[in-house]
Amino acid sequence: MPEPAMTAHRLLEQMNAGATTAEEIASQLIKKAEAAKTLNVFVHLDPDHILGQARAIDARRKAGQPVGPLAGVPVGIKDLLCVEGEPTTCGSKMLKGFKPPYDATVIARIKQAGAVLFGKCNMDEFAMGSSTENSAYGPTLNPWDASRVPGGSSGGSAAAVAADLVPLALGSDTGGSIRQPAAVCGVVGLKPTYGRVSRYGLIAFASSLDQIGPFAHDLKDTALLQAVISGHDPRDATSVDAPVPDYVAAVAQPLDRPRIGVVKEFFGAGLDPEVAAAVEAAVKIYEKAGATIREISLPHSKYGVPAYYLVAPAECSSNLARYDGTTYGHRAEDFSPKYPGEENLPPLLRMMMASRSEGFGPEVKRRIMLGTFALSAGYADQYYNKALQVRRRIREDFDRAFTEVDVLLGPTSPTPAFKLGERTANPLAMYLSDIYTITANLAGIPGISIPCGLTKSGLPIGLQLLAPAFAEETLFRIAAGFERETDWHLKRPHGG
Amino acid sequence: MSLSNAEVAKVAVLARLRLSPDELGAYTSQLNAIVDYVAQLQELDTTGVEPLAHGVELTNVFRDDVRGPALDREQALANAPKRNRTSFLVPAVLE
Numbered sequence: 001m002p003e004p005a006m007t008a009h010r011l012l013e014q015m016n017a018g019a020t021t022a023e024e025i026a027s028q029l030i031k032k033a034e035a036a037k038t039l040n041v042f043v044h045l046d047p048d049h050i051l052g053q054a055r056a057i058d059a060r061r062k063a064g065q066p067v068g069p070l071a072g073v074p075v076g077i078k079d080l081l082c083v084e085g086e087p088t089t090c091g092s093k094m095l096k097g098f099k100p101p102y103d104a105t106v107i108a109r110i111k112q113a114g115a116v117l118f119g120k121c122n123m124d125e126f127a128m129g130s131s132t133e134n135s136a137y138g139p140t141l142n143p144w145d146a147s148r149v150p151g152g153s154s155g156g157s158a159a160a161v162a163a164d165l166v167p168l169a170l171g172s173d174t175g176g177s178i179r180q181p182a183a184v185c186g187v188v189g190l191k192p193t194y195g196r197v198s199r200y201g202l203i204a205f206a207s208s209l210d211q212i213g214p215f216a217h218d219l220k221d222t223a224l225l226q227a228v229i230s231g232h233d234p235r236d237a238t239s240v241d242a243p244v245p246d247y248v249a250a251v252a253q254p255l256d257r258p259r260i261g262v263v264k265e266f267f268g269a270g271l272d273p274e275v276a277a278a279v280e281a282a283v284k285i286y287e288k289a290g291a292t293i294r295e296i297s298l299p300h301s302k303y304g305v306p307a308y309y310l311v312a313p314a315e316c317s318s319n320l321a322r323y324d325g326t327t328y329g330h331r332a333e334d335f336s337p338k339y340p341g342e343e344n345l346p347p348l349l350r351m352m353m354a355s356r357s358e359g360f361g362p363e364v365k366r367r368i369m370l371g372t373f374a375l376s377a378g379y380a381d382q383y384y385n386k387a388l389q390v391r392r393r394i395r396e397d398f399d400r401a402f403t404e405v406d407v408l409l410g411p412t413s414p415t416p417a418f419k420l421g422e423r424t425a426n427p428l429a430m431y432l433s434d435i436y437t438i439t440a441n442l443a444g445i446p447g448i449s450i451p452c453g454l455t456k457s458g459l460p461i462g463l464q465l466l467a468p469a470f471a472e473e474t475l476f477r478i479a480a481g482f483e484r485e486t487d488w489h490l491k492r493p494h495g496g
Numbered sequence: 497m498s499l500s501n502a503e504v505a506k507v508a509v510l511a512r513l514r515l516s517p518d519e520l521g522a523y524t525s526q527l528n529a530i531v532d533y534v535a536q537l538q539e540l541d542t543t544g545v546e547p548l549a550h551g552v553e554l555t556n557v558f559r560d561d562v563r564g565p566a567l568d569r570e571q572a573l574a575n576a577p578k579r580n581r582t583s584f585l586v587p588a589v590l591e
Contacts (some may be wrong), residue, residue, distance in 0.1 A: 101571045195552045210548045237557040238550065296551055306534040317511060324512065327584055331577035335587070339516060340503070347587040355515040355577075365513055369504070369523055370530055372511040386537050388547030393540065395548055427526060428533055444551015 008073045008167040008221045015061065015072050022054035022061075022072030026116055029074055033119065033165050039141045041160045042119035043079050044087045050074070053116045060114075070228060071114030076160040076169030079120040081212070082126055082201040083107050086117075090203045091135040091153075094329045094359030104169060104201020106212050106229045113228045118166050121156030125361045126320065127177055127205045129153050130433035132491065133424055134363045141420070142185060143493040144459055148417040151181030151433075153247040154215070158185035161215045162460075162493060168225050169215040174206050175308050176412075176437025178213045179449040183412035183462020186451045186491060188222045188479075189215050192438075193469045194444035195240035198233030206315035207238075209308075209441040218489045219450070219480045223247035226472065242470060250473040255289050255481030258474075259405040261296030266436050266464075267409030276452030278461040279411045285485050286409075291478075296405060298397040303390045304439040305431055310374050310387035311442070317371030320364070325355030332358050366427060395443040402468040407478050410436055412449040412462035440466055448475045451488035460491070497535075499528055 030047045044400040056154045057072045077083065080090045082100035084107075089095045103111070111117070124134035132155025133139040140155045152160040154171030158181035161169050171178045173191035182189025190213045197212045200271035204210060214225035220482055227248060231243040262283055267276060287293050305348040325331035332354035337343040342350060361366070374383040401408060414435055423430040445466055452463035463482070469477045504524045508515045515523065569582065578585040 009503050098575055100497040101574065102566050193552065194550065195554070236558065238552075238554060240552065240554070279525050300540075303537055303540065306537050309530060310534055310537075321512070326574075326576060326586055329577065338513065343508075346589075349512070350513045350514075353509070356512050360513075364524060365515075365519075366526060368511045368513060369507055370527060373499070373504075373527065373531075374506045376510060377506065382538075384532065385547055386542065387534075388549060389542035389545040390537050390540060391551075392545055392548035395551060401503070428529060442548075442551060465561070489586035 006164045006167050007217050008070065008224055011073055012071070013169060021053060022057045022116060025072065026054040026074055027041055029118065036163055036165060039143060039146070039159055039163060040122055040138050041140055041156050041163065043089060043091070043135070043137045043156070046086070050116060052175055057114050059118065068113035070110060071223060073115055073168060074118040074166045075110055075115045075225070076118050076121045076157050076166040077107070078123055078154050078157045078169070080123060080172060080203040081107055081170060083117060084205065088121065088203070089137070091123040091137065092359065092361070092364070093136040094323050094451045097332065098328055100201070102201065105198035105233045107201065109229050111147050119160070121154070121160055121169060123156055124153035126203070126316070126365050127153040127174055128316070128367055130148045130176070130180060130430050131418070131423065132156060133420065134361055136361055137348040139420060142417045143415065144186060147250050148237065148419055148459070149184070151184040151413070151417065153177040155181045157215050158182050158187055158189065161185070161217060164492065167216065168221060170212060170225070170229070170334055171215055171375045172202060172210055172212050173441065174209045174312060175441050176434035177214065178490060179393045179437045179447055179462070179464060180413045180433060182215055182449040183464070184417035184460060186460030187215055187217055188219060188448065188450050188489065189213065190222050190226060190347055190448045190472070190475070191440065191446060192226065192230065192472055195238050196446070196470065196472065197229050198236040198239045200233055200235040202275060205311040207319060208315060209312060215450045217274050219251045219476055219483050220248065223251045223476050240470070245473045247472060247476050250476040251480045253477045253480070255478065257290045257292065258407065258478050259292045259294070260478070261294055261405035261408045263301070263410040264295050264297045265299070265301040270432065270435070271411060271416050272415045274455045275411050275413070275415065275461050279415050279463055282452045282482060283409065283481060287487060289485055291479055294405065296401045296408060298401060298439070299401050300390065300393045300397050301439055304394060304442060305435055307387040307390040307394065308438045309370070309431060310383050311391065313367040313371030314384050315371070317368045317375065320368055323356060323359060324352040330359035331355045335360045363427070374489035394439050398443045398445055398468070406467070406474055408466040410464050412436060412464040416459035416461060436464060445469050446472050446475055449481055450479050450482060451491065452482070452486070453488060454491060497531065499524060499531065
């Protein structure tokens with residue numbers, strides 16, 4: 001096993017050269033995952049099933065049959081992507097024991113590409129959170145420092161790659177849930193343009209914001225997985241029917257004197273000085289590599305978090321209405337009247353209320369309540385519709401900026417990984433973890449986080465690049481220009 | 497604005513969530529804190545701004561109305577919390 005740089009492209013080279021097999025790789029990683037169990041990265045891992053997939057790929061390869069671009073590569077799967085017949089819990093007690101009757105489109109695509117579906121990765125319940133502490137199955141620990149969170153909501157996916165338990169993982173990003181955990185776990189995470197990747201079979205949180213994307217150690221691997229999952233899907237009417245460029249080729253392209261905008265508003269109060277210094281150092285590296293740097297203002301940035309915390313809960317309250325204890329998911333055994341006022345409610349309603357209260361955790365309930373309020377009669381105009389108007393202002397900021405620059409640059413997360421329990425008592429403090437990532441979701445544009453430094457105490461720092469809609473190719477080219485000049489993507493926890 | 501316990505209790509029924517009196521108190525104060533925080537949106541003049549529901553604005557997407565594959569009965573019932581051979585079971589709906 002090549003360490004520390006276990007990447008998908010190196011594993012593929014070795015498998016194609018006959019130096020190792022998918023089964024060998026999978027069985028080593030299963031042992032490694034077993035040894036790393038205290039990190040609580042996987043909520044479901046079935047060794048026999050993993051080895052079975054690996055053997056099937058090995059047989060095809062050995063027989064000289066055509067294999068896909070990920071043949072034999074283990075991929076970690078965020079536990080909100082439906083895999084036919086495999087437990088898919090979304091980090092919630094509500095879906096404990098749920099086995100989807102079909103594959104998500106991204107799952108079908110990576111299977112087709114020959115990937116070995118490794119484990120289901122832990123996450124904040126229904127993707128609501130920035131620390132993975134909201135999982136009903138316990139928090140995931142950050143491989144760089146087990147007293148700290150791995151970020152969230154895709155914390156399990158980011159930690160799985162950071163700890164070299166898999167070379168690739170899939171996550172989803174609704175307000176920063178790929179980029180922020182990638183940043184604080186020291187890996188690459190891409191949130192593609194809304195509509196670039198089909199959401200069919202992704203358990204919905206906020207449908208106008210959710211987007212599936214890859215985690216990896218480097219840009220070549222990220223591009224490899226992004227290429228497999230991109231493209232139109234008739235089963236998702238919001239997936240866009242536009243050609244998919246060659247992302248792997250984009251990684252190899254020269255930097256070509258890009259125009260980079262440094263976002264003024266991303267360097268304000270609350271930004272950790274070590275994060276600021278690392279990002280400023282990255283700007284210098286780009287400048288030296290021939291980029292034109294200019295300061296750009298996104299004046300409506302500060303409204304991103306408040307607009308998001310109306311739009312996302314509103315959509316979540318509607319999406320999560322389906323969990324009513326009827327056709328799937330948790331049903332309360334006892335729904336007899338318990339609190340004052342309930343005796344007047346019909347039994348079916350009490351069953352739904354009791355089931356949802358037992359099945360959902362506190363943050364999910366908080367957002368359902370907030371969204372229900374924001375959409376309720378008399379308040380929808382003042383809150384929800386106002387937030388959608390502000391959302392357009394935020395998108396217009398980006399539209400203006402991208403007439404002047406190719407990409408925007410800033411920190412991914414205002415701080416490195418924070419301590420477990422540090423922000424759980426204060427929902428608003430937790431929401432501010434996503435202050436620099438959230439506007440990209442509101443605008444629908446792609447963003448990437450790449451490793452750009454370590455703090456003095458050895459915690460990873462992420463650099464965020466944002467591009468116009470469907471300009472992932474630009475992101476790959478410009479991010480790769482930084483990767484070539486630095487070795488942050490080669491760093492591993494505990495100096496590995 | 498400030499939401500009362502009674503208003504939040506009404507929202508809880510709309511949201512189909514059973515809340516204990518303790519939870520009701522906690523959510524009331526947390527919702528008030530969040531509602532105060534999001535009130536800063538009101539300082540922006542958005543007169544005449546078209547609401548943006550999706551970042552990437554697609555117009556209607558149509559397909560032919562053709563029947564595709566569907567789950568069979570057993571697959572559809574497989575995850576039911578309560579069922580019999582053919583149907584989902586729920587508490588009595590009619591008195």
